[in-house]
Amino acid sequence: RGNYQEETLYWAQLIKEARENQWGRLDEMLEIVSQNRYNEVVVASFIRLLANCPEHTKQEAIITALNNNPSPLVRAAAAASMDRDLSEKTKKALLVAATDKFRLVRVSAAASLAGFEESRFAAAEKQTVARVTDEYMEAMVARPDDWSSYYNLGIYHQNRGSAGKALDAYETAIRLYPESLMPFINSSVLYSYIGNQAKAEENLRRALEIDPGNEAANLNLGLLLAEQGKTDEAEKALRTVLDVNPKQAVAAYNLSVIVSQQNLDEAVSFAGIAAENRPGEPRYAYTLAYYQMENNQKQAAEKTLKKLIAENPLYLNAVSFLADIYMRDGRTGELEKLYEQTLKTEGISSQDKEAIRQALNTITNNKAGKSN
Structure with a gap:
């Protein structure tokens, strides 16, 4: 009995955190979903709440539940939660769910399949989609x-x-x-x-x-x-x-823009909330650095930009911003190091690489001119 009570308190707390969009223990939530740790009502509840989670890592656990969970309630919740994911892997999982023996699962899959362009389906798949769509419309x-x-x-x-x-x-x-x-x-x-x-x-x-x-x-x-x-x-x-x-990143980001003309301290604060709670959106951290600079917080801005570049090395706007700070301060050595490090980053276009090389050549030529 004690273990049952402890387990109930455990998952109830996790559900509370999910409802409040607190995803610090997302791994534990996903484990419950993928491993079917509790009864079907609890697992289905976690799947529905994950709809508000911005992390893409959730999809693997949801697809696992759709493919393997014995409960039609859970499979239906998984299928219904996939309406925003248009990946090929999700499409294949939904097509399988569209042939499930339980109607609840099939119509849930139909609703999510509606988001895919018809051109993405082969002839046989189009027949499956048409059949399950008719069933869905009848249910509606x-x-x-x-x-x-x-x-x-x-x-x-x-x-x-x-x-x-x-x-x-x-x-x-x-x-x-x-x-x-x-x-x-x-x-x-x-x-x-x-x-x-x-x-x-x-x-x-x-x-x-x-x-x-x-x-x-x-x-x-x-x-x-x-x-x-x-x-x-x-x-x-x-x-x-x-x-x-308090962790709503979109609201915080837009508030930072709105209040920036009157109150830079608040702009920095709001941009910080956005950047902290949506680390996968580099624009938010860039905006934080911008307002930090505007608010005479150069050291903080540099720290923000360095962290942003480390986490999103292909976000070259941040590289340009940090390079501009180094250039204005005459910190040539740090500027060269930044450009050289950026050139080593995989995925940068040849056009961007050429621009960086030209910038490095300019620095070299300027140094040579000064020595002469």
């Missing part, structure tokens, strides 16, 4: 009074790139259940995409009437208002996002 209209069916239908059409059909489905879901939050949020993205900014804003504000602290609605509203130049309102919405989720 089986309950015409169910708002969630229309919401899921909206997601399907959105993945297929059919904005008009998706919006019709989302609006039907809203009419059937005006308190449904996600149709408002998803439809706002599409309204913005087709250029109807007013309707996008309206639906986001209606979502916030239902849930004023909703992270996704505030984030999307903040980004929408920022695009329109309504920076005061955008800042308010994005600050609400960070109140709800």
Whole structure:
């Protein structure tokens, strides 16, 4: 009994962290998914929560669950969670799931397969996709009074790139259940995409009437208002996002840009949040270094750039930025070392290599001129 209680407390804590987008123990979560450590409800819950995780390492565990887990509930959750991954490996796994003996798994696979271009399927695969898509569509209209069916239908059409059909489905879901939050949020993205900014804003504000602290609605509203130049309102919405989720990198990055004209200390702070919580996005660390320089924090900026280059050696904007600092300070030796190190990096284009070599030649010629 004691072990059972300890295990329950263990996975419950991990689920709490996943709900709060804390991924420091992601390896443990993925082990639960790939090794089917607990009952099917727990494993399926982890898979659904991983949808918000930005780390690509999660895909291997989810594919393992889709291929090998004995529970159709888990396999269906795995298939449904793959709607954003368009890799060849995922496509193959979903095609297998589309022939699963359980309908729940098949229709979940169909929803995720909707995101793939038809040209990526061979003739036999197209037949499989068509068959399972028909089954999926039948399932969606089986309950015409169910708002969630229309919401899921909206997601399907959105993945297929059919904005008009998706919006019709989302609006039907809203009419059937005006308190449904996600149709408002998803439809706002599409309204913005087709250029109807007013309707996008309206639906986001209606979502916030239902849930004023909703992270996704505030984030999307903040980004929408920022695009329109309504920076005061955008800042308010994005600050609400960070109140709800202090590690929200997109909100923090955009806040750093908005406040930079008035408060560089805050700009540095927000950019730091973005860089720390999205290390895979080099633009965030670059922005942090930029505001650090603007705020007379040169040493901190150099440290940020060196770390960025070490982790993303092909991000040459960071190399140029650090080189510019060295050049202005007359630190020729460090500049040469930086360029020479960059030339050794695999994956750099021949054009970029030639530009770096020319820069090195300029340094050499300048040194020779001074010695003469």
